[in-house]
Amino acid sequence: MVALCRKLSTIATPNIFPRKQGYPQINSTQIFIPFSQLQRRRLLEERLVSVLHGSTNLVQIKQVHAHILRKGLEQCCYVIAKLVRMLAQLDVPVHSYPRLVFQQVNYPNPFLWTALIRGYAVQGPFSESIVLYNRMRREGTGPVSFTFTALFKACGAVLDVDLGRQIHAQTILIGGFASDLHVGNTMINMYLKCGFLDCGRKVFDEMGQRDVVSWTELIVAYAKSGDMESAGELFRELPVKDMVAWTAMVTGYAQNARPKEALEFFERMQDAGMETDDVTLVGIISACAQLGANKYANWVRDIAEKSGFGPTGSVVVGSALIDMYSKCGSIEEACKIFEGMKERNVFSYSSMILGFAMHGRAHAAMQLFREMLKTETRPNRVTFVGVLTACTHAGLVEQGRQLFANMEKCFGVAPSADHYACMVDMLGRAGQLEEALELAETMPMQPNGGVWGALLGACRIHKNPEIAQIAANHLFQLEPDGIGNYILLCNTYALAGRWDDVSRLRKLMREKGLKKNPGCSWVEAKKGVIHEFYAGQMTHPESIKIKQALEDLQDRLKAHGYQPILSSVTYDISDEEKKRLLMHHSEKLALAYGLLSTDAGCTIKIMKNIRICEDCHAFMCSASQVMEREIVVRDNMRFHHFHDGACSCDKSKCFDDGRNEMGWTLPEILQLEMSVRLREKKIKNSVLGKIREPNQIGESVG
DNA sequence: GTAGGGTTAG
Incomplete structure (x- = not known):
């Protein structure tokens, strides 16, 4: 009996337990552990892992960790790896608590190493994943397939295709990993994220084993590159199509401004008996927004509500519906959706603010912006496009100027070319064409079509052919096929009575083969x-x-x-x-x-x-x-x-005195936001102060 | 462990 127990105990414990003082060394010739005890411990480990798996917050995890310590399991890689993974999943900074737990283990196994590598691959700094991988190899631990999926994830996150290629080479060198399905899929994903569609396709073509994930990755990549024909071809070849693959196609058509085909595909998807979830809905809602017809808007909203992912169920679907109704002309309906939402985020607020701005309700847009600042939701660059557009359409030049000037300081959002375009539009419409031109010429980044287009539009309103000529020259370079720019310049000349210039421009358009779109x-x-x-x-x-x-x-x-x-x-x-x-x-x-x-x-x-x-x-x-x-x-x-x-x-x-019915002024808003920012900064500093800085970056795979 | 999602001005 004793001999049997001895035999079983050696079989039952392969590389799970590391050898070092402080933890039972499982060497059957030196220490004898009764089988029943081993079995009990194994059961305990299993139970702890499953409790960790079901934990939803940090407090619960800390309780389990305390239990692990009480039971003397702090060296058990199986349990600690799960602990590290759960902590990283809950967004606990990897280089604080999880890393500390990892460092307590004397002999980490590949899974524990990988848990930490994966933590960095999700949270960053991504280079730390590579540093850890190199250390793991130096210390004589071999990788597992999870290790490579984590590393490819990190490369995809920093768009480092060179490092990705090195790891790709390792999967082949170390052997066996290149043919692993999940490793292959994450490798495809990495290449596609870095913009190397051909490389992703090559990996796909050479894979011995593919699943619907591999196919969908490529379908999405083709759709994103605008090649819906290749995406459709792959989809047709895909042997077993699931909801995600169908959704990828619907969304692909919607994103490529082909709303009718998106709707057709959605109908085919329903005919195929596929379920509809929130992601599918978002794709189809976006298609309906492009069509701009209330008939479709109401139809898709019905589907959303029946499937349980309506505006009250999903914040993403709700935000998409707000945008759709705004674009269909039903701003009231958009408002109702917004008000009925249980949860709102920066997308919901920005969509609503943009909706108001688009419909000329500057007052409502500004009020909503103010309400948003009172919540925990912070504005982003799109929110500012909405707010500045609202100011533009209401002629609130002074308010717009102040918001623009304080965006970065008070709100932490640096102005982009789009925001400069809003400002040029605002100044231009207000008749301050020289100032608008100066802003366009002195902005810190290259002006885009939006900037010059706004200026050209303003020149037409204020009948200024001289500045229009400057803006148009830039536009002809940036958008050589943009017929609208020629028409705008033409109209500006006509308004100024410069008929010679009009006919010269018309001749130029004819020569270039540009035809006016019929109204x-x-x-x-x-x-x-x-x-x-x-x-x-x-x-x-x-x-x-x-x-x-x-x-x-x-x-x-x-x-x-x-x-x-x-x-x-x-x-x-x-x-x-x-x-x-x-x-x-x-x-x-x-x-x-x-x-x-x-x-x-x-x-x-x-x-x-x-x-x-x-x-x-x-x-x-x-x-x-x-x-x-x-x-x-x-x-x-x-x-x-x-x-x-x-x-x-x-x-x-619109109101134009810098104060609305709520009785607040812009300086008050700026003050309020500044105090929020300072508070956030203080909290961040106090957290970071306790955390050790990770190693230097820039190491390659060795 | 892997795949699909929302807001951008002229």
């Missing part, structure tokens, strides 16, 4: 059916009725003071001809059909592919008053809400 508008008629109208075209089945209705409408509006704004036509033609052209702009046709086909009291929603012209804008204003209808026009820039003879983009309707 096109869509209007939602009954039951959400969408009707399309092109400028000057009378192809709609009811076009005779529409033409008559439009003429009647024009007469009524003229009686109320509407006069065609002839300068909106940039052709050197007779006034009569100009009037005729203006009257056939697509949005006017859409409006006439909207009035014919919807009931009194219904809001008329029109979408347009290019910017609404000044004349149509005045026409809509007047129509909203005379016909007593709410009219919403979404052009390629923003939303216009016409109500009782005014538009939401009319600056004079």
Whole structure:
């Protein structure tokens, strides 16, 4: 019996227990441990690991750790590795508590080493993963497949493809690891993250064993590179398609501005009997946002609510819905979603602020920004794009300037080229064109198309062909195919009466083969059916009725003071001809059909592919008053809400004294945020002060 | 251990 126990005890304990004083040395010739005792300990270890696995907070884990120490298991790699992994998962800084626990173990096994390496691979500093790997090898411990997945994760995180290649070589050198499925998958992931699609594809092609994860990784990579054809081809070849793979395709189409195909794919996915989760929903919501039609918006919202991932269930779905309803023209619906959300984060706030800004509700946008600052959510760069845009559309130049000047100091968000574009837009629209130009020319980074485009747009509004020429020259370099830039410059010349320049530019456009996009508008008629109208075209089945209705409408509006704004036509033609052209702009046709086909009291929603012209804008204003209808026009820039003879983009309707009804001023906001930042900084310093700095970075794999 | 997600101005 004794002999049997002796035999079993040696078999039952392979490399689990390290040899050193302080922990039982399992050498059957020197120390005899009864089998029952070993079994008890093994059971205890199993139990501790499972308790750790179920722990959800630091307090619970610390209790288990205390128990580990009481039972004398601080050298047991199996348990300690789990402890380290759980701590890292809970975002406890790896180089503090977990590292300390690791250092207490005299002989770490590969799994314990890997737990720590993985911790750094998730949290950073990523180079510490490599340092640890090298130390592990020097101390004679061989890696396991987990080690490589962790290392590839680290390389992917810092986009270090050279290091990734070295580790790739090691997987082949050490043997056996290159053919491991998970190692292969993380390797593909690393190459794709670093932007080496070909290398990822090569690993994929050479893999002996692939699973749906390997395929999906590549599908996503192709989708992100804009190559939906290759993505689709892979998807067709994929033997067993799961929900994630389907979602990758739906999202891919949505991200590549192909919303109709995204919807088609989603329908196919449902036909295939696939489940829908929050990630799928986000993809499809984004597609509906691009379509801008309420019919689809309501349809997808129903699906979201039925599947249990509605705005109250998921903060991500909620934020996507806010964005979708804003883009579909239903800012009220977006508000309702926002108010009904249980949890809100920076995405929810930013989407709502941008929604308000887009719809000309600067007041609401600023108020929401203020409310956000009272919560624990901190603004990010997108939030500032929203807030600055709101200031721009409300003509709040002084407030905008102060926010921009204090972004970095008070909020910790450094201004990017996009924020400079907002400022150039703001100054430009306010008529301060010289200052806007100076800002564009002196900004610390290379100005992007947005910056010069904003300036060019402002030059058209304020009829300044000289500065327009400068902005346009930059734009012609940055966006050689951007037809809109040529049109804007053309319009600016026309407004200034420089017809020679107009014809010179038109000739240049012809030479370059650039064609003006025909103006096109869509209007939602009954039951959400969408009707399309092109400028000057009378192809709609009811076009005779529409033409008559439009003429009647024009007469009524003229009686109320509407006069065609002839300068909106940039052709050197007779006034009569100009009037005729203006009257056939697509949005006017859409409006006439909207009035014919919807009931009194219904809001008329029109979408347009290019910017609404000044004349149509005045026409809509007047129509909203005379016909007593709410009219919403979404052009390629923003939303216009016409109500009782005014538009939401009319600056004079917004507050402009730096103070709103809440009774706060901008300096108060800045002060408030500064105190938050200081407090955060203090907390951070006090935590970091206790933690040892990790080793130097920059070591390569040896 | 591995794959899919939301907000950006002219």
